[in-house]
Amino acid sequence: xxxxxxxxxxxxxxxxxxxxxxxxxxxxxxxxxxxxxxxxxxxxxxxxxxxxxxxxxxxxxxxxxxxxxxxxxxxxxxxxxxxxxxxxxxxxxxxxxxxxxxxxxxxxxxxxxxxxxxxxxxxxxxxxxxxxxxxxxxxxxxxxxxxxxxxxxxxxxxxxxxxxxxxxxxxxxxxxxxxxxxxxxxxxxxxxxxxxxxxxxxxxxxxxxxxxxxxxxxxxxxxxxxxxxxxxxxxxxxxxxxxxxxxxxxxxxxxxxxxxxxxxxxxxxxxxxxxxxxxxxxxxxxxxxxxxxxxxxxxxxxxxxxxxxxxxxxxxxxxxxxxxxxxxxxxxxxxxxxxxxxxxxxxxxxxxxxxxxxxxxxxxxxxxxxxxxxxxxxxxxxxxxxxxxxxxxxxxxxxxxxxxxxxxxxxxxxxxxxxxxxxxxxxxxxxxxxxxxxxxxxxxxxxxxxxxxxxxxxxxxxxxxxxxxxxxxxxxxxxxxxxxxxxxxxxxxx
Numbered sequence: 001x002x003x004x005x006x007x008x009x010x011x012x013x014x015x016x017x018x019x020x021x022x023x024x025x026x027x028x029x030x031x032x033x034x035x036x037x038x039x040x041x042x043x044x045x046x047x048x049x050x051x052x053x054x055x056x057x058x059x060x061x062x063x064x065x066x067x068x069x070x071x072x073x074x075x076x077x078x079x080x081x082x083x084x085x086x087x088x089x090x091x092x093x094x095x096x097x098x099x100x101x102x103x104x105x106x107x108x109x110x111x112x113x114x115x116x117x118x119x120x121x122x123x124x125x126x127x128x129x130x131x132x133x134x135x136x137x138x139x140x141x142x143x144x145x146x147x148x149x150x151x152x153x154x155x156x157x158x159x160x161x162x163x164x165x166x167x168x169x170x171x172x173x174x175x176x177x178x179x180x181x182x183x184x185x186x187x188x189x190x191x192x193x194x195x196x197x198x199x200x201x202x203x204x205x206x207x208x209x210x211x212x213x214x215x216x217x218x219x220x221x222x223x224x225x226x227x228x229x230x231x232x233x234x235x236x237x238x239x240x241x242x243x244x245x246x247x248x249x250x251x252x253x254x255x256x257x258x259x260x261x262x263x264x265x266x267x268x269x270x271x272x273x274x275x276x277x278x279x280x281x282x283x284x285x286x287x288x289x290x291x292x293x294x295x296x297x298x299x300x301x302x303x304x305x306x307x308x309x310x311x312x313x314x315x316x317x318x319x320x321x322x323x324x325x326x327x328x329x330x331x332x333x334x335x336x337x338x339x340x341x342x343x344x345x346x347x348x349x350x351x352x353x354x355x356x357x358x359x360x361x362x363x364x365x366x367x368x369x370x371x372x373x374x375x376x377x378x379x380x381x382x383x384x385x386x387x388x389x390x391x392x393x394x395x396x397x398x399x400x401x402x403x404x405x406x407x408x409x410x411x412x413x414x415x416x417x418x419x420x421x422x423x424x425x426x427x428x429x430x431x432x433x434x435x436x437x438x439x440x441x442x443x444x445x446x447x448x449x450x451x452x453x454x455x456x457x458x459x460x461x462x463x464x465x466x467x468x469x470x471x472x473x474x475x476x477x478x479x480x481x482x483x484x485x486x487x488x489x490x491x492x493x494x
Contacts, residue, residue, distance in 0.1 A: 004031045019065045026068045034188040036235040038079045052077050063103050070100035071116055078123050085274045085311035090123040114143040128314035128351030146182050153186045160196045167355055167391040169203035191227035194220045205394050238267035242280055249287050257287045278307040282320045294330045315356050318348040322360045329367035358387030365403040377407040432469045444477030
């Protein structure tokens with residue numbers, strides 16, 4: 001607050017140049033951002049900007065100052081668009097930030113380039129483009145060291161956030177603990193540090209006694225709440241409350257989970273923060289599911305879905321769709337549940353969020369095993385295994401193992417529905433699955449696939465594909481026309 005008051009007093013100074021005054025406004029906006037007061041930050045920049053979707057007034061500004069203005073407005077566009085769930089806002093934010101980074105690159109200011117890259121990475125993260133996020137974070141971190149204070153701390157936090165999103169809590173914990181010193185001088189970032197530490201510890205699960213595990217996680221969450229309360233960051237206090245609710249859900253302490261969700265909901269309602277309210281609704285639906293209150297859970301998760309599908313946050317949308325799939329499965333609305341799970345997998349996979357796609361596949365297997373064919377079970381287990389191959393969560397890996405055993409048990413013990421059973425159709429399906437695997441393992445080479453399958457040659461496999469499996473023709477490598485030899489060409493031309 002002292003920094004804010006000092007800046008407000010400095011800005012009207014008639015002795016300042018226009019560039020100096022604008023840079024002070026950028027600093028003031030940055031101070032407001034630190035406490036999550038994005039509306040006040042926008043007000044600090046209002047004479048340069050008429051709001052989201054408009055071009056800032058950069059007339060009479062030097063290059064460095066123009067780059068600063070574009071940076072601040074890009075950050076604010078990303079945050080406001082996220083909070084209010086405005087579709088396309090992250091793209092608008094990236095556009096402003098791209099102009100900013102181009103200016104700082106021209107000026108040769110490596111640290112400012114890294115700062116802008118961290119903000120561009122956050123925009124891509126919100127949209128679920130995790131590979132792009134990773135690339136930008138690696139590039140930014142390479143330009144920073146411990147002397148860069150807050151900037152290095154932000155880079156570490158966002159890198160840890162990405163590791164946690166990939167369900168690599170060991171890597172996140174290692175990254176945070178090895179860089180803990182940079183947070184000592186970053187009072188407004190200490191809350192985020194302790195929050196990410198708590199999530200990493202929770203995801204790793206007990207490594208000693210249950211009591212020690214619970215105490216260590218609660219210690220980190222309470223520390224995060226303390227620091228956020230100290231700087232008046234109401235929005236992040238809501239984050240901690242929501243995360244505590246999920247922890248109590250894991251422990252089966254539902255009443256305490258609801259208490260923390262009530263606090264988070266009250267905080268976000270006071271801020272008119274639609275996005276985080278939708279997150280709380282997803283958490284609430286999961287608690288209600290655990291309590292067996294399926295109809296209440298449906299109402300709550302449907303509210304979250306309606307909000308999230310308006311915005312850019314694809315992976316949170318996929319997560320909520322997975323929750324909805326579980327709710328509908330428990331309500332015995334099988335087809336609607338399958339549609340929700342399939343949509344969650346598609347959205348997550350399209351955005352490159354393989355983690356969320358794998359979790360949606362596991363939920364589908366767990367909730368609707370009796371409604372899946374053998375082929376579907378095998379395909380889902382195989383997909384989940386591929387999606388989750390780098391996952392370090394013991395809980396998720398246990399779920400994957402149980403799903404694999406369930407699929408194996410179903411294949412060996414399940415009786416078919418004799419009402420519409422067809423032996424020829426069943427054999428055709430199994431034949432198709434092996435042909436598809438052979439084509440995948442030979443990069444679409446029909447000749448090599450035929451050899452793997454024990455067929456006399458590629459013509460035999462082509463015949464089977466055309467007659468019984470035309471749906472697999474696309475899996476073949478495109479046939480290249482043979483070149484005629486020069487001798488043949490010359491002979492023909494005579």
